[in-house]
Amino acid sequence: MTTPERKHTAAGQPGDALSASRADVALFWTARILSVVGVIVAAVAAFLTGAMLIHGQPAYAVLLSVIFLAGVVAALRFWGRRTATQARFKALRWIAAAVFATALAMALWLVPSTATEPSLSAMKSDAKVTVSETPEQIVLSPAGAVSELGVFFQPGARVDARAYAAFLRPLAEAGHTVVIPKQPFGIAFLSTGAFNAARAEHPPVDRWVVGGHSLGGTVAAIDAQSHSAPSGDGVVGLMLYASYPATDMSTLTAKVLSISGSNDGLATPEKINASKANLPAKTTYTVIEGGVHADFGNYGPQAGDGQPDISPDTARKEITEASLTFVKSLSKQG
Structure with a gap:
């Protein structure tokens, strides 16, 4: 016979939502939103950069690739859940979210001006x-x-x-x-x-x-x-x-x-x-x-x-x- 306690500890069940604090919910939705924004920013920046992804120094292309992959992984993880759960190491996760958001802003700011004629x-x-x-x-x-x-x-x-x-x-x-x-x-x-x-x-x-x-x-x-x-x-x-x-x-x-x-x-x-x-x-x-x-x-x-x-x-x-x-x-x- 299943006890009430075990019902509340099964991942993704209503008991998890009840045990999650407001901070957990905020972190959960922040991760969801950032994952989607990360994929979009990487794609848009790559489109605007154009041929410079090939002709430029590789560091920027690597940055966009990391952002895109991180966004995809985060999207699969967080959008695959129905509700927020009690998160461990909240401070580190908020720091990671802040770092990722900063990387997104940098990626947009660093979009280069591509060469035109007659230099091409x-x-x-x-x-x-x-x-x-x-x-x-x-x-x-x-x-x-x-x-x-x-x-x-x-x-x-x-x-x-x-x-x-x-x-x-x-x-x-x-x-x-x-x-x-x-x-x-x-x-x-x-x-x-x-x-x-x-x-x-x-x-x-x-x-x-x-x-x-x-x-x-x-x-x-x-x-x-x-x-x-x-x-x-x-x-x-x-x-x-x-x-x-x-x-x-x-x-x-x-x-x-x-x-x-x-x-x-x-x-x-x-x-x-x-x-x-x-x-x-x-x-x-x-x-x-x-x-x-x-x-x-x-x-x-x-x-x-x-x-x-x-x-x-x-x-x-x-x-x-x-x-x-x-x-x-x-x-x-x-």
Whole structure:
């Protein structure tokens, strides 16, 4: 004969619902909701990311995969129950729920801006430039004679590394090896060791220009400060695209080029002017009249940016011309 006590301890029976507290019920429904939201967020983020799931650094694709699988497992577990049961280790489960919710928010925020034309076409090899792509970087290699001066360029935050190919390819056509790292989650500060790796992989190049767009330029400035030397070896140039350093670099021995847009709504003219005290006195400043933040790469419009008064193609040509002039001036030295 079955006792009343055993009726109340059978999983999924009414007795469990009665023994569950309000906190148990809240935790139960939180897990249910998060499981569904997790699957949806992972799917939507993957759709919005598109080709970047293949062409980007793998960390973001791994994050979305983990979120999707965790959501599916949680859905099977919690939606398979009819009622809440008394949960053990409630504090740990609430912490896990908070961590999962934070991961969902990060996944949406980290959706990258995918490269557009003409940079996508610039990713194709031809008789002048050989383009190689790995999960960690893009390399534009001159098909002819290779200069001893290379270019290492950090993308802006959450921007497809391919978006800069059309801007930097002319440098490769001029004989300079160009390396564009693919940053984990599209954040340059997570790619601070990439420059050292690039130096080791390209031994014919013994002098470098480091550069970057926006946050990428800030990280490139750190590399310039760490690796420049009065001897002229290592980093000999710093190229800032709509960017500025985070610290005082006024004594930097490397030459500096700062290219900015007059209509930039993010790296505004006021911010560029304020940063001049942190750069060497002989820094070269080039302003793209009518240019905006998103004109420094081919990835579409950007939230918070200004309104352009020139076409993206015109801005790109002016940026490339200034970059070529700067790099050529350094390749004549030493």
